[in-house]
Amino acid sequence: MTVFSRRSVLRAIGLAATLLAGVGTAAVSAQDRTSVKIGYAISKTGANAGGAGITTLPNYQLWVHEVNEAGGLEMPDGSRLPIEVLEYDDRSSSEEVVRAVERLATQDQVDFILVPWGTGFNLAVAPLFDRFGYPQLAVSAVTDKAPEFVQRWKKSFWLLGGGHDYTEALSKILLDQQAAGTINGDVAVISVADGFGIDLITAARQSFADAGLNMVYDVTYPVGTTDFTPMLNEAAASGADTFVAFSYPPDTFALTQQAQVAAFNPKVLYLGVGTGFPVYQANNGDKIEGIMSLGGIDVNNEAVMDYRARHEEFIGQAPDWWGSVITYASLQMLEEAIKRHGLDREAVSAELSTGTFDTVLGETKLEDNQLRQLWFGGQWQNGNFVAVAPSDREGASAPILPKAPWPAQ
Amino acid sequence: MTRTILGFALVALGLAALAWLPTQVGAYGVGLLLGMTGYVVLASAWALFSGPTRYVSLATVAFFGIGAYTVAVLSETLPYWAVLLVAAGIGLAVALVVGLATLRLAGVYFVIFTFGLAELIRQLVTWYEVNVTGTLGRYIFLPISPEQIYWQLLALAALTIGIGWLIARSRLGLALKVIGDDETVAAHTGIDISGVKLALFAVSATIITLVGAIQAPRWTYVEPSIVFNPTISFLTLIMALLGGANRLWGPALGAIPLFLLFEWLSANFPSHYSIILGLMFIAIVFVVPRGVLAGVEDLWKRLRRKGEAA
Numbered sequence: 001m002t003v004f005s006r007r008s009v010l011r012a013i014g015l016a017a018t019l020l021a022g023v024g025t026a027a028v029s030a031q032d033r034t035s036v037k038i039g040y041a042i043s044k045t046g047a048n049a050g051g052a053g054i055t056t057l058p059n060y061q062l063w064v065h066e067v068n069e070a071g072g073l074e075m076p077d078g079s080r081l082p083i084e085v086l087e088y089d090d091r092s093s094s095e096e097v098v099r100a101v102e103r104l105a106t107q108d109q110v111d112f113i114l115v116p117w118g119t120g121f122n123l124a125v126a127p128l129f130d131r132f133g134y135p136q137l138a139v140s141a142v143t144d145k146a147p148e149f150v151q152r153w154k155k156s157f158w159l160l161g162g163g164h165d166y167t168e169a170l171s172k173i174l175l176d177q178q179a180a181g182t183i184n185g186d187v188a189v190i191s192v193a194d195g196f197g198i199d200l201i202t203a204a205r206q207s208f209a210d211a212g213l214n215m216v217y218d219v220t221y222p223v224g225t226t227d228f229t230p231m232l233n234e235a236a237a238s239g240a241d242t243f244v245a246f247s248y249p250p251d252t253f254a255l256t257q258q259a260q261v262a263a264f265n266p267k268v269l270y271l272g273v274g275t276g277f278p279v280y281q282a283n284n285g286d287k288i289e290g291i292m293s294l295g296g297i298d299v300n301n302e303a304v305m306d307y308r309a310r311h312e313e314f315i316g317q318a319p320d321w322w323g324s325v326i327t328y329a330s331l332q333m334l335e336e337a338i339k340r341h342g343l344d345r346e347a348v349s350a351e352l353s354t355g356t357f358d359t360v361l362g363e364t365k366l367e368d369n370q371l372r373q374l375w376f377g378g379q380w381q382n383g384n385f386v387a388v389a390p391s392d393r394e395g396a397s398a399p400i401l402p403k404a405p406w407p408a409q
Numbered sequence: 410m411t412r413t414i415l416g417f418a419l420v421a422l423g424l425a426a427l428a429w430l431p432t433q434v435g436a437y438g439v440g441l442l443l444g445m446t447g448y449v450v451l452a453s454a455w456a457l458f459s460g461p462t463r464y465v466s467l468a469t470v471a472f473f474g475i476g477a478y479t480v481a482v483l484s485e486t487l488p489y490w491a492v493l494l495v496a497a498g499i500g501l502a503v504a505l506v507v508g509l510a511t512l513r514l515a516g517v518y519f520v521i522f523t524f525g526l527a528e529l530i531r532q533l534v535t536w537y538e539v540n541v542t543g544t545l546g547r548y549i550f551l552p553i554s555p556e557q558i559y560w561q562l563l564a565l566a567a568l569t570i571g572i573g574w575l576i577a578r579s580r581l582g583l584a585l586k587v588i589g590d591d592e593t594v595a596a597h598t599g600i601d602i603s604g605v606k607l608a609l610f611a612v613s614a615t616i617i618t619l620v621g622a623i624q625a626p627r628w629t630y631v632e633p634s635i636v637f638n639p640t641i642s643f644l645t646l647i648m649a650l651l652g653g654a655n656r657l658w659g660p661a662l663g664a665i666p667l668f669l670l671f672e673w674l675s676a677n678f679p680s681h682y683s684i685i686l687g688l689m690f691i692a693i694v695f696v697v698p699r700g701v702l703a704g705v706e707d708l709w710k711r712l713r714r715k716g717e718a719a
Contacts, residue, residue, distance in 0.1 A: 045683050047634065089679040094628045094635045096675070099440050103676060106437040120546060123630035132436075152550075193535055195632055198545040220539050222532070 036073050036343065038064070039086035040114035041100030043121075046092025050249065052117035054277060055140055055323040058315040060085075060114055063331040065314060074339045086110055094124045101125045105132040111343050112334065119143055119195060126153050135349040137330040140323055142166075142199065150369040155349040159326050159371040163203035166294050169376035169389035170204070170270060171211040173292075173399055174242055176391075178213075182401050183242055183267045188217035188235035190228075191246040196273060200246040216240050223248065228255050232264045241402075242268040249274030256284055256291070260406045267402030268292065276321030276378070276385050288380040290403030295322025296378020296387030298395030303360040321378060321385035326371070329359040424567055431556045439555045443627075445668045446562040450620050451641070452649040452660035453569045457576070458613035460654035461585035462606055464515075467642045468507070468523035471530045472500050472614045474636040476621025478534060481547035481631040489551065493622055500618025501611055503530075508610040512603055524642075531637035538633075545633070551626040561623045566661075569616050573657050581605060589655075643690075644671075651693050653700020662702060 040060060043052040064083050067073055072082035086108050090097035097116050104110050105128065113134045115122055122141040129136035130153040137157045143149070144162035177183045187208060191201035201220065208215055217238040219231055228251070235243050243266035245255055252274035259269070274280055275293030297304055304325055311319045311328075319325065334348070336357045341347035356365045361373060377389030379399050388399040431439045451469060459466050479496035487495065511522050538545050576582045584605050587595040596602055625631060644667075652663025670689075674682050697704045 044680065087679060088675060089682060091640075091675070091682065093638055093640060094630075095444065095624070098627060099437075099444060099672075100675070102437045102440040106435045120630050120632055120635055123546075123548070124628045124635075127629055193539045193545075194634070195545045198539055198543065202543045222535070 033081060035084040036081045036112070036338075037084050037086060037108065037110040038112050038114060039088070039104035039108055039110035041088040041090040041097050041104070041116055041125075043092040043097075043117055044089040046090075048092040048118050048121070051140065051273075054320050056115075056117045056327055058311065058317075058319065059324055059327040059331065062311055062314050063328060063335075066310070067335065073335060076340065076342050090116060090121070094121060097121050098124055098128065101128045105134065112338075112345070112348075114331075115139060123149075126156055129153065130155060133345050135334075135345060135352055137334060137352070139327045139330050142196065144199070144203065146370050147368060155345075157330075157352060157366060157369045157371075159330055160323060161370075161372075161374050161376065163199040164207065165374070166376045167200060167204040167207040170244070170292075171207045171213055172391070173377060173389055174213055174268065175211050177268065177399075177401050184240070185212065186214045186216045186238065186240035187242045187244060188238050188240040188266070189215060189244045189246070190217075190219050190221060190231050190235070192223055192225075192248050192251055192272070193220045194223045194248065196248065197246045200272070204244070204246070221251075225251065226254060228258050229262055232259055232262050235266070236262070236264050240266065242266060242270070244268075244270040245272055247272035247274070249277060253280065253283070256280075256288070260287065263406065265403075265405040269403050273322075275380075278318040278320065281380075281383070281385075286383075287406060289382075290380060290400060292377060292379045292388070292399070292403075293322075293385070294377065295320075296375040296385055296389075297321050297325065298375070298387050299384045299397075301360075301362065301395060303362070307360045325360060326374070329361045329364060332359040333357045333364060420567075424563065427563055428560060431559055436555065439559055441669075441672060443555055443559040443562060443624075444672075445665055446559060446566055447620055447624055448644065448648055448664040448668050449661045450562060450566045450569050451617060451645040452652070452664040453566065453573060454613045454616035454620070455645050456649045456654040456660040457569070457573055457616070458606075458609045459649070460656075460659075461582075461589045462609065463589055464512075464606075465520045465646065466523045466610075467520060467639070467646065468526045468614070469617055469642040469645045470637055470639055471523075471527035472504070472617040473621035473641055474527070474530065474534075474633070475500055475503060476618035476623075477625035477628075477631055477636040478547075478621075478633075479618075480551075480622045480625040481549050484549050484551050484626075489553070493619065496622035497615050497619055501615045504611040504614030505607065508607040508614075512606045512610060524639075527637055527639060527642065531633045534637075535633050547631050549626050549629055549631060553626045555627065558623055558627060562620065565616065565619055565623065570657065570661065572612065572616075576609075577657060581608070585609070647690055647693060651697065651701055653702035653704075656700065656702045659700050659702045663700065 042057050043049050064085055068082050072080035074080050086104060088100040090100055101113060104113050113129065115136055115138050116125060117140045119141040122138040126136060126149065135155045135157065137159060139159045141158060142160050142163060143158065144164050146158035146162060149156055149158065174183065174187065178185050189201065189204060191197035205215065217235050217240060221231065245251070247255060252271045255271055269290070270292040272293065275291060276295050281288060299305060307325060307328055308319060333352060337348045337351040337355060341351055353366060353369055356363060364373065375387035378385045378387050381397065381400060386397040387395065388397055390396065430442060455466065455469055458464065476496045479499055480492055483492045483495060507526060511519065514522055584595065584600045587598065587600060588602055588605065592602060621636065628635065648664040648667050649660040650663065651667055652661065653659030674685055678685065
């Protein structure tokens with residue numbers, strides 16, 4: 001007995017051939033575009049995973065989800081193409097991020113590449129974005145050299161300002177408070193001996209000197225420091241009314257705890273990265289009232305607050321109060337530029353550079369490829385990290401100073 | 410003799426083919442070749458010293474970082490070839506100082522010391538940048554294409570394997586074999602143990618420094634946490650061990666498949682990469698503790714013996 005009759009074999013072959021032909025046609029029309037490929041390399045593991053996992057990655061996920069819910073990216077002809085995501089882990093290694101972007105550009109031939117997290121990594125990939133002709137919307141990169149980079153890499157965009165912007169905003173707040181008689185002109189500063197801390201302290205020394213503020217205490221501590229009590233005691237002994245720490249998240253958390261234990265109550269308390277993280281509020285509750293830091297949000301801006309609610313719903317945690325909303329706005333700019341010019345990267349880059357966009361930040365326009373409508377200083381007020389500087393920008397709240405002493409333990 | 414000449418001809422042909430390869434593959438292919446050659450050199454240079462002496466060194470990234478940082482500091486002031494020379498000089502000097510101080514340590518003490526060395530140098534650089542120059546990141550804007558980096562690394566790979574070949578055929582090589590087998594015996598036969606170890610450590614460290622220097626222009630931006638990344642030391646070690654640190658071609662044969670595997674893993678399993686990597690480390694140490702080449706030789710011998718017995 002034969003298991004397969006000749007006829008059934010022939011029929012199967014015929015069916016298979018039809019199917020194959022069908023797949024073949026599908027493959028051909030795939031080149032006619034059924035999706036927009038967007039790729040990115042991000043630090044999912046390693047030293048940078050913490051920052052990338054709060055400011056960058058959740059916003060990529062949220063944006064892709066929202067765009068695809070709406071049917072995809074809108075093209076100039078009104079049709080919509082869903083986003084197909086290619087995601088790589090750069091493992092916090094710069095050689096890895098460079099190779100991943102090369103892979104995205106030349107192997108995967110994606111239509112657009114989103115940026116990695118961190119100043120160093122954005123710079124590491126900038127020559128590649130430039131060489132392969134991709135626009136680079138660098139968000140998590142605080143650098144004073146942005147104007148220079150724009151000259152070097154025409155399609156690079158720098159959206160989070162430079163160290164000087166933040167320290168000048170801070171010294172302006174301090175000057176105003178000094179003029180009002182709230183604080184004296186002495187400032188105690190500590191900074192972490194790593195990229196962010198060094199950039200900021202170098203800028204702060206200049207800004208404070210220009211403003212006539214007196215830096216009575218200026219100490220740098222190594223990454224990984226856990227005991228800040230000696231520094232807090234010395235800062236307290238210096239007689240400064242203002243205490244500034246250009247710190248990283250673990251240090252920021254430790255400083256908040258140890259300042260309470262030491263009953264250290266400067267009239268202005270300004271801490272670094274991490275102050276705007278959702279976990280900071282969750283861990284410290286009401287005690288954070290009055291603490292200042294970089295960034296901030298205009299809580300009366302409904303678009304931003306709506307974005308925060310959507311982020312919390314989809315990701316399961318609130319976005320941070322500094323870079324997250326900028327990351328999201330940068331994606332909206334890209335979306336809008338694609339709607340105007342399609343997948344032509346040259347035209348999209350030109351549009352990003354010169355166009356005006358409607359984002360969660362309101363009407364957004366880049367100046368010399370840089371975003372200047374930024375909040376450079378914020379303060380925790382009634383459970384929100386509200387923007388207080390620049391004070392002349394619409395939506396700014398007035399800082400509430402002096403900061404109230406810590407509640408009794 | 411004819412076999413040696415034939416071998417040389419083959420190697421030269423292979424090198425020519427490898428040097429021609431970048432014209433055939435795209436930018437991504439060049440990146441891949443470049444990274445692979447970098448690790449071939451690192452693993453081979455590591456094995457130059459650690460293979461025969463059995464000193465497990467985790468200082469690879471210390472020298473690698475010194476090379477990269479030298480380029481970052483000097484790329485604006487000196488011509489490129491001079492920067493490479495200075496980098497090699499600094500690597501050599503550090504290796505001599507460190508070697509003189511520590512090569513009398515043995516076993517786990519040496520491992521821990523070398524691991525600490527990388528961290529020490531990183532902290533020194535950070536301290537200097539913070540307190541003296543006041544900036545941490547440095548920029549490297551050199552007009553060097555990935556192809557040129559690849560060719561430099563390829564030349565360095567040839568040089569490294571060439572040095573390994575020469576050492577194996579010299580008095581030094583013989584001395585090393587004795588030291589590796591039994592240091593006490595070596596000392597009694599009149600071998601200057603610390604001198605030999607120091608010379609080898611210095612050569613190996615200089616080559617590693619050069620790899621860092623050559624690769625640095627690819628990153629544009631350099632800071633201590635980027636160039637003193639301890640993963641580089643571990644990957645080098647595991648590649649050399651996989652291939653077999655005691656064989657001339659062992660490290661290269663370990664580096665190439667592992668590098669390609671890592672690349673494949675990170676392209677296809679980006680989220681599980683670290684887990685798979687850890688499991689592989691364990692597997693290599695347990696399954697092929699002396700390296701694949703030695704493992705294959707053992708297997709071959711056993712099979713032949715079986716064949717003879719039958």
